[in-house]
Amino acid sequence: MNVAVIGKSRINPFLTDQLKAKGFEAVLFEDIDSIKGFEGQKGKFLIKTNEEKIEAGYIILTQQAEWVSPKLSPKLACSPYSLLDISQKETGDFIKDHGRPVVIVLDYPAESAAVMTSIALEKGLALAAKKKRVFFLARFLRTAGEKLEKLYREARNSGITFIKYKKLSFDYNDHNGICTVKVWDDYGMISIDTGALIMGDSIVPGSKIDKIAELMRLRRDDTGFIGGDNTWIYPTSTNIKGIYVINNICGIPLRDDALSQIAYTISAIKKEMKEPASHRYVEVDASKCAFCYTCWRICPHAAMTPDFDKEEPVMKNLNKACNLCGICVSLCPAGAITITGNLDEKLEQVDSLSKTSDSKTLKILCCEKSAKIALDKIKDIYSRSFEQMDVSAVSCGGEVKAAKIISLLKQYEKVLVAVCVDDACKHFDGNKRAYKQVVRVCELLKAAGLDENRVQYIKVSHAMPRVMADTISEIL
Ligand code: SF4
Ligand code: SF4
Numbered sequence: 001m002n003v004a005v006i007g008k009s010r011i012n013p014f015l016t017d018q019l020k021a022k023g024f025e026a027v028l029f030e031d032i033d034s035i036k037g038f039e040g041q042k043g044k045f046l047i048k049t050n051e052e053k054i055e056a057g058y059i060i061l062t063q064q065a066e067w068v069s070p071k072l073s074p075k076l077a078c079s080p081y082s083l084l085d086i087s088q089k090e091t092g093d094f095i096k097d098h099g100r101p102v103v104i105v106l107d108y109p110a111e112s113a114a115v116m117t118s119i120a121l122e123k124g125l126a127l128a129a130k131k132k133r134v135f136f137l138a139r140f141l142r143t144a145g146e147k148l149e150k151l152y153r154e155a156r157n158s159g160i161t162f163i164k165y166k167k168l169s170f171d172y173n174d175h176n177g178i179c180t181v182k183v184w185d186d187y188g189m190i191s192i193d194t195g196a197l198i199m200g201d202s203i204v205p206g207s208k209i210d211k212i213a214e215l216m217r218l219r220r221d222d223t224g225f226i227g228g229d230n231t232w233i234y235p236t237s238t239n240i241k242g243i244y245v246i247n248n249i250c251g252i253p254l255r256d257d258a259l260s261q262i263a264y265t266i267s268a269i270k271k272e273m274k275e276p277a278s279h280r281y282v283e284v285d286a287s288k289c290a291f292c293y294t295c296w297r298i299c300p301h302a303a304m305t306p307d308f309d310k311e312e313p314v315m316k317n318l319n320k321a322c323n324l325c326g327i328c329v330s331l332c333p334a335g336a337i338t339i340t341g342n343l344d345e346k347l348e349q350v351d352s353l354s355k356t357s358d359s360k361t362l363k364i365l366c367c368e369k370s371a372k373i374a375l376d377k378i379k380d381i382y383s384r385s386f387e388q389m390d391v392s393a394v395s396c397g398g399e400v401k402a403a404k405i406i407s408l409l410k411q412y413e414k415v416l417v418a419v420c421v422d423d424a425c426k427h428f429d430g431n432k433r434a435y436k437q438v439v440r441v442c443e444l445l446k447a448a449g450l451d452e453n454r455v456q457y458i459k460v461s462h463a464m465p466r467v468m469a470d471t472i473s474e475i476l
Contacts, residue, residue: 001057002027003269004047006035006212009062009248015262022266027054032208038215039305041318042242042272058269059216060236061245063226064206070107070199080105080197084249087119098177098195101133105181106200107168110140110222114148115249115257116200121151123198128158135192136162137183163190170197203249216243217302236265240302241321242272280324280339282317288336289314295328295337304328325396325430362389362475363412365405367397367430371418373462378469385472398430402437405455406444414454414475418468421459431459 003019005012008030016026029035029047037048047054069082081095083104095102104120106112112120117138124134136155141164156162165183172179181192205224212218213226219239221227226238226245236244244265248258282303284295291313295304303321307314315336329337366372372393379386390412394400397419408415417438419431435457442452456475460467 001025001273002055003058003060004029004045004054004056005060005062006047007032007062007064007208009064009246011062011246011248011258011262014259015060015062015246018262018266022270024266024269027056032212035212035215041303041321042240043320045242057242058272059243060265061212061218061226061238061243063209063245063247065203065225065247065249066206067249068202068204070201080199082201083116083120083123083198084201086198087123095127095196095198097132100178100193100195101135102127102196102198103135103137103179103181103192103194104198104200105168106136106138108139108200112138112140112200113203113223115247116203118148118151118257120198120200121148121155124155124160125151125158128155128160134160135181135194136160137165137168137181138162139165216240218243218245219300236261237268239300241323242269244268278319278324281319282322282324282328283338283340284315284317285336285338286310286312286314288334290334290336291315292333295332298331299328300325323395325398326433327398327429330433360388360390361413362416362472363408363414364389364391364416364418364472365400365408366391366393366416366418367420368393368395370420370462371458371460371468374460374465374468375418377465382469382472385476388476389472396430397434400434400437402440402444405437405441409441409445409454414456416456416458416471416475418458418460418471421461421464 001024003024004027005015005019006029009015012028012030016028019026029049034049035047036050038045039048040046043057045056045059047056047059067084069085070080086095104124106116106120120136124136127134141152141162163183163185165185167184169182170179171182178193178195179197181194181197183190183192203223205220209220209224209226213220217240218226225247236246238245246258246261246265291306293306293315295315296306299322301321301323303318303323304315305318307316324339326339329339364371364375366375372391375391397417400417400419405415405417417434419434422431438455438457441455445454446452456471458467458471
């Protein structure tokens with residue numbers, strides 16, 4: 001199987017070697033400008049250059065990122081240390097702290113890049129090991145992922161002070177080289193006199209990302225990077241099945257992160273190759289399709305494509321790219337799209353399992369990417385509660401329909417629908433669509449004079465097992 005590696009990166013030689021070692025044929029496209037066209041779906045992508053059309057079963061983009069050193073207000077005479085710069089130097093000898101605490105600041109409007117957080121924690125730990133007092137300031141604290149959780153734990157144990165702030169200011173004293181950092185959180189203001197200020201750098205997308213994202217219809221996050229929808233669970237996946245992205249920051253040494261991304265990607269491709277074809281698929285009724293491109297624009301997975309082979313052009317579904325989320329079905333103005341095959345395939349399977357467990361109290365329908373993972377984390381601790389309930393995972397909360405909930409209420413005393421938190425839904429609003437279905441059932445129960453609390457709804461991430469456990473114990 002061909003795997004196309006697209007993008008110029010120093011990880012390419014290692015990546016192509018690894019692909020070959022695992023039995024893949026690696027085809028390298030380092031010059032993104034040479035790519036003139038792109039089509040197809042996983043298993044058979046076509047990459048067009050001026051000279052040829054090359055087929056690739058899977059694609060790995062090596063996404064270049066550049067870093068910009070931190071600059072503070074012109075009023076601040078001192079220049080903070082750049083986190084990425086010092087990450088390449090011998091920490092303790094390089095930093096002059098004037099005998100004062102060291103302050104590490106990750107001042108990003110949203111979550112910092114995972115790589116930046118782990119470098120900051122590693123540097124904080126190295127400083128703490130040299131008996132320096134370290135403050136770690138961030139607007140958002142990333143808490144997901146085993147590696148980061150381990151680093152946070154070690155950092156807390158080594159005495160590093162974490163402050164999650166809302167606002168901060170700096171005041172530099174020319175005479176003694178001390179900078180006063182003031183941070184405000186929900187409870188008030190904290191002032192720290194530091195001798196060494198270390199700021200997280202800005203990481204910006206490399207110049208070719210615009211072009212390749214547009215050509216392949218890859219989604220980008222607020223910072224402009226092509227990214228996965230849940231980098232903690234699927235570190236290198238993109239919105240399009242079969243296309244992966246491995247990040248690499250220019251100018252800093254290759255880190256374990258890049259190497260583990262390569263290993264993850266190759267194993268994810270192997271897994272994808274073994275996936276059985278779905279029995280469900282999206283169909284477009286050519287006689288109804290107004291060729292308005294609505295589905296093409298709104299499909300989160302770029303699974304709709306124009307079919308110009310027909311007498312009248314119509315939209316067609318790329319079934320290997322489609323996640324069967326149903327957004328296009330809901331939004332097609334002509335009502336031309338249906339999902340056919342066994343609509344409730346997954347839930348039917350669950351039904352057949354649950355037929356042997358009539359006595360159970362609670363049925364949980366949970367998103368496989370969030371609530372199911374949180375549930376798995378508490379399974380052993382709350383094994384007694386688990387005896388009273390059945391759990392079934394759905395690929396998206398948007399799959400949960402009112403009719404299904406009602407049919408489950410015939411078997412179970414209660415139903416809990418547990419979906420992703422806002423902005424984490426792989427299908428963007430599956431959690432909201434599930435909520436509407438739950439509300440509809442509750443209204444029906446109420447209208448029939450029945451207990452509307454028999455159906456409950458929560459939003460959790462995979463990192464919220466405690467919330468999951470609390471909700472279950474309240475229900476049971
Ligand atoms: S949204 Fe409906 S009518 Fe518009 S292109 Fe898609 S299938 Fe055709
Ligand atoms: S069902 Fe979802 S993934 Fe499939 S074509 Fe429609 S919008 Fe795209």
